Structure formats: C-alpha cells, structure tokens
Amino acid sequence: MTESKADSKAGSKAGSKTGWPLYEVFVRPRRGLNHVHVGSLHAADDRMALLAARDLYTRRNEGVSLWVVRSDAITASTPDERDPFFEPSGDKVYRHPTFYDIPEDVPHI
C-alpha cells in the first residue's frame, strides 16, 4: 500500500534513534500468486516484524505467506533514472508476440 521509506527522500532516516526501524511487508494472497507489497510497519527485529505483519496485514484472511524486509535494505531506482532505465525497452516491439504476422489458419501458435 505505501512505499518504503527507502523510497522516500529521507530514506536514510529509517530506523531513527527513538523508534523501531521500518519494515516493508509483502503478502502472498493465495497459492500461485506472487507476494505483493501491501505496506509497512515498525518493529525492533525481524521476527517481531513478521508477527506484527501477520497481525496487521492479514487480519481479514488476506494471505497465506508473508515476507518482511528492512526498508533500508531496499535499493530502488530513482525517478531521474526513469528514462535511461525504462525508455530503451519501449521501442523493442519485436519482443512482443503481436509483432509477428502469422496466417490465421496456422493452428496452435
């Protein structure tokens, strides 16, 4: 739901002197699906983060598996890298199956 603090401009402040460090929570909603980022929480240690994630993010049967990771352990791309990172794949139309014309009467392809 919310982005990691590592994803904010003050990411370096994660785990301040006064509070517990921030963790990001990922839930696998059911078997066969990926873990999806659902939000964050504060915990003093990994196990506490896992238990708190269970209590906070799966109290309505939302999941079958949980990951938690310290927010400051996430390396994220920056908005300024958006163009060099993501533009180059925009013109590689030949990577998409619809690029190729196949006669309609050819089966199973």
Next chain:
Amino acid sequence: MVTAEVAEAVPDRTAEERFEAVVAAEQRIEPRDWMPDAYRATLIRQIAQHAHSEIIGMQPEGNWLTRAPSLRRKAILLAKAQDEAGHGLYLYAAAETLGVDRAELTEKLISGRQKYSSIFNYPTLTFADVGVIGWLVDGAAICNQVPLCRCSYGPYARAMVRICKEESFHQRQGYELLMTLMRGTEAQRRMVQDAVDRWWWPSLMMFGPSDAESPNTARSMAWRIKRHTNDELRQRFVDMTVPQAQHLGVTLPDPELRWNEERGGWDFGEPDWSELTRVIHGQGPCNTQRVERRRAAHEDGAWVREAAVAYAAKRAAEQPHTEEENGK
C-alpha cells in the same frame, strides 16, 4: 540521489512542470518524485492529522469495550478498535514516505502541536453512542475519505482504498446496532435518540468550516489532494443520512431540515461554528483526557520499546558478519 536533491533544492522548471502534468493527467505522484515543498507540507499535515484521528478515535469507543452488553457486540467493537489502530498505522506509514518519522508525529500529537478530528473530543455516554459513532461519525468519515482514494499522492490514495473498504464494515455495524436498539425497549430507543441529539452537529462539523472560511481548499483541490469542497461533502452526507434516520425512526435535531425540491437536496441549519473553534482550541469536553491517555500510553511504553531495541542490538551483535562472507 544527488541529482534528485539538486532538483529539489533549485526550483527546477522542468521538474515542476512534470509534477503539474502528472497531477493534471490524474496520475499519481510517488514518494521519490519531485514535489513542491508546500505540497509535501500540506500532505504531511493532513495525513498526520488523519492518522492521529484514527488513534485517538479508539478512545471514545474503547470506553465501552469492557462494558459491551453482549459478547457478539464486544467482539465487533474490539475488531473495530483494532481496525482503527491498523488504519492509524497505514496512515503513519504513508506520512513517513514524505520524509517524516512516526516518532516525530507522535511527539507532535502528545505535545498538542498537531491536531486530530475534533469529533473525538466529545464523550461517549451510553452504549448507543457506539452505534451512533459508527453510523454518523464513520459515515461522515467515509464521505470525506472515499474521494481521497483518488488523491494525487499515491501512498495516501492506496492507504485510503484499504481503509475505506474496512471502514464500510464500521458504518454498517453501527447502523445495525441502532436498528436493533430501536426494535428494543423504550429505554433503548431513548438512548439512541439521545445519542443522535448529541452527535449530529459535531458530525456535520467534521467536514470543516464552510468553503468561504476554508482558505486552503482551492489549492488542495488544484493539487488533487482534495476533490470536493467542505460544503459539498457536508451536503452529500446530509442527503445520504436523512433517509437513513427516517428508516431508523430517529429525529435529527435540526428544525431547519427540509427537502428542497428545486435543487433535489436537503436544506439544513448552520452548525455552531464557535463551538468547533472552541473544541479545536482545546476547550472541548474531552481534549485533555484524550491527549493525556495517548501520552501516558506512549510514555509508559517507552521502557518496553527500548528493551526491544536493546534485545535486537544484542542479537545483531551475535550474528556472524554475513555480508563479508557473501562478498567473497
């Protein structure tokens, strides 16, 4: 990172234009995007106030948890109070993506430097108040919050989607409780009417002062943080609530309430804005006790939180230095 900071330090025309374009296109601003300082500050203030409201809002209903008159109602109320803690957590996390720390925000709450919704500065005097809070207060909150699901700031919008879904259970359980009480004894029906009489006007004031008195509305609307004016939302709430009150069989305490055929909405009286001003300035019936309870919990818990940090540090010190091993 370096370029991002430069882009923020210098008023960068391109970055600002990009921000404006994203907002105008109904897309979302994400945490690492450039944003105007005032946009960031507005969001931090609004989200923090919203988070504080969820946490302080646990108190008036929590007041009846130990006395709930059936085990089913006790379980429902406990689940609801728990959701409110959860909503506070989602919102504090959204605020933290803007570069503030939850501990700072908590400090500001308990030192009175940040506000929460004034509605929670009223006392809950009977168990019917639990139902009326669900119906009116959560109903008003939903009117306010549903448009926020499309707020231009991504983390806030996503938090609101989750909160609104959960909150709809809150409003419905409140209304269902009131329906049960209205079908009950004469004393129960009197409790409901008394609670409606006490909570109606404060609920209307939850939408804030009228548009003419709300200087920040225009800017927040331009930024797509706010979608509708205070008066629009208040009108929507009244239009939604009046038929529900009729169905319930309670009277809303407003002699000016009447259907306006011409514009297809309910006309209603003017809330006592001087009362809202007094409550905002700390002179409501419960301001002191609400903040005091939150402060006491936070301060009494300090040794527990510190112990957890100390324990984690000891365990971390025991760990072999896996980074070095992995580096090989």
Next chain:
Amino acid sequence: MQHRTASTTEDDHVYLSLAESDSGPEGEGRWAYGTGFADPLLGVDTALPPGLDGDDLAAYCLMLGDDALVLAQRLIEWCTRAPELEEEVALANLGLDLLGQARLLLTRAGQADGTGRTEDDLAYWREDHEFRNVRLVETPNGDFAYSIARLLLFATARGALYEALAAHPDPVLAAVAARGVKELAYHREYATAWTLRLGDGTPYSAQRMQAGLDAVWPLLEELFTAHPVELRAGVDPARLREPVLRSLGAVLAEAGLTVPDVPPLAPVLGRAGRHGVHTEALGPLLAELQVVARAHPGATW
C-alpha cells in the same frame, strides 16, 4: 442556509465507488482482501454424544470458557494503552481469539446442561461465585511485563490442554480445542518473544520482567490442580505440569530469567477458582463487564 447541490461524480455513492475500486489494476486483487471466514463448528454435530454426562460437560466447558472470557476482558483493558501501536493490533487479536473461544464454550455449556442458556445468559447473568475460571486470568493487568508473564503461563498451559482435548469425545469441544491449539500456539509465540525481549533487553526491563514472573507464578499451580469435574469430563490437568514447567523453564533460561521459587497462592477452605472461590479482583471485573446488560433486563443488543 443555502447549500450547493453536491456535484455528480463517482464519489456520489460511497459503496458504489468502493465497488468500483475493486476492478482495475489498483483494485481488489491488489489488496488481496480475503473472504473465506470459516465457521469453526461447520459440519460439527452439536447433539450430545451418548455416554457423556451433560452436566459434567457443561461444567467443564464453563471452566474453560470462563478462563477465556476473563482473560479476554483483561486483554481488552490494554486497548489504547499498549506500549506501541503495533502491539495494540496484536493484543486485540489475542483478545478476539479468546473471546471467540469463550463464546463457543459458553454456548456449548448451555447446550450440554439442557438449560438452553445462551453465551450471554452465562456471561452476563451469573454471579461471581458461579464463575469457574482459574484465578490466574482475573488478577489486574499490572504492567506490560506482568501481562506478558501471565500470557506466557496461560498460553503454554492452555495450548497443551487443547492439544489433549482435540481428541475429546464431545465433537464440539474437540473442534473448539483443535482450533484453539493454533491460536494458543500463536499466543505463546507472542508471549515468548516478549519475555525474551524484556528479559534480555535493558537491565530495567529484565528487572520488570522478573518481577512480573515472580508476581504471577503463585497462580500457576492452580492450572495443574484437578477439580473433580475435570477428572470426569476432561483431561487431568496434573498431566500438564511437567511438560508446561519444562517449556516455561526453557524460555526463562533463554531470557536470562530465574524460575521463581514461590509457594502457590493459598486457596480458601481448600477451594479456588474452579470452585467459584476467587480473588477480590473478579468482582469489579464482572461488575464492569455486566453493568450495561444488567441495567436492561430482557433487552436485545
């Protein structure tokens, strides 16, 4: 007062727009909002099996149900007072689990003794001396350390008991116990984790944790002391003493805490909670729990 008519937008009907947000890339699937709420008694035959004494089964279910109800009430008192917001959510979950167990067990008691009393009849209309909970669950919360110590003792012992009761001849009690095993395992993990953090945290927290254990330990023995009903209708709690003490000892050792060397809290004329003889703390707890219900006899909530 003249108001503008609210503009027509997708926000006009709140539930409609909530439904709308379910579709699309940011919709329901994204939040994986669960739906499957299983009735723990789904498919369980509630008829009393032949050969079981209904009164004994009812009395036994009351004992276990009262334990769960009274401890839930104490956990609920933590609401808005927890040391951190994440713990608010956690403590409420524990309370909800216990409340759920209490409701099933009290309902079963009312079925088994043939009186047809409901969970609320039993929770709200019995007197102090009719409550059969152990005294461990009724003492005031104290500080976070005391509450954690109590929870550790209770969850360890009750988890072990439910494991044994999952094979009980009464299918309802067996189903409640089977579900309770999982819930109590989580409660125990939660209490264990906090016992370690407080016991091996700061010098101050270690002192508080030890004090909490010392204060609660005299109430432990009652969990292992059999009432005749327990021997006839359930599991002899004396069987739990050795495994529970071993498990607790391991946790305390890891936390650097000392197993308290204190005598058990004395009964009155040989009687304690299971006989309806309680501490002074139960009366006020029940007075608060029951006050609204009793002010409105015959009312429905």
